[in-house]
Amino acid sequence: MVDASGRGAALARQLGLARQRDTRxxxxxxxxxxxxxxxxxxxxxxxxxxxxxxxxxxxxxxxxxxxxxxxxxxxxxxxxxxxxxxxxxxxxxxxxxxxxxxxxxxxxxxxxxAGSAALDLDGLAQRAPGVFAIGDALLAFDPLSSQGLFHALASAESAARAIEAQFAGAPQAREAYVAEMRSVSARYQAHLAAAYASVRRYADQPFWARRVSRAGASVAWR
Known part of the structure; x- marks a missing residue:
């Protein structure tokens, strides 16, 4: 089963899975x-x-x-x-x-x-080992990253390959997918932090100062 319900993460919510969000x-x-x-x-x-x-x-x-x-x-x-x-x-x-x-x-x-949001993949693995999540249901990007659509398509393709591999008898395919998405999250956080930090003329303003001080820590999978 695949949760492709967007930021609402309908299936994940029904399963009671944690979701970390930047609500600001x-x-x-x-x-x-x-x-x-x-x-x-x-x-x-x-x-x-x-x-x-x-x-x-x-x-x-x-x-x-x-x-x-x-x-x-x-x-x-x-x-x-x-x-x-x-x-x-x-x-x-x-x-x-x-x-x-x-x-x-x-x-x-x-x-x-519009803030970042990330599903707790450890919880997903423990509660519903047959469930995948893709796109915004898995990791919703801050629009400044301009990567939301690409992530939706790329994660869907990766999940499809993992599901196909599982049906073909590769039980570790889902773990590989989770590891890939963790890597995606880490790269995204680093690039987003750099983008916000690059706006130096407003570094002392609350909107920008908040994002620089929280760089890489606002949303992360545990």
Missing amino acids: LVCLYAHLRAAPDDEDRCTRLCAEAGGWWYTVRVPSRHRVLAFHLDRDDPDLRHLGTAAQLVARARRQPLIAAALGEGADTAAPVRCCP
Whole structure:
């Protein structure tokens, strides 16, 4: 059986398995109607004192505008509408240039958890030896890593190979899969810590200082 239920990790929860999470990081996002002359296909990423932004135009002729910040940031309550989110985004020249002059301010703003999360694989092995987990159900990545989709596909392929090997009579295949995912987690934590630490001009701001001080320790398999 494979848990491929995403961040909700439905099967793992039903089995009572522990899941370590960074509950601070959230993402506010809106799908704005793109301006008729918006032909910018680049993904623009920008840091600010309270978090980080990205925007990209998608094929549906909408522009995604997203801001990642901490759940306990007092500014969160003042960013509940597209008009407020766009106004804040315009403080960043790189993002403002992509929004243009007549940015859509009628789109709904949504909020979702965005922090790292990891399933306790030791618990998985002990409670349900025939169960695999892949993608976000196994390890949910901070969006700054830009590795979530790749991880989902790569972990699914690795799990499929391990399951096939087990059916072929290789009982250690699942252990090898777990070891591979531990290695993935370690590399991810190191790269994420380096990415956050690279933003030095805001190193004294709470959002960035928290992530540097917790580098590599926020979510880890035991």
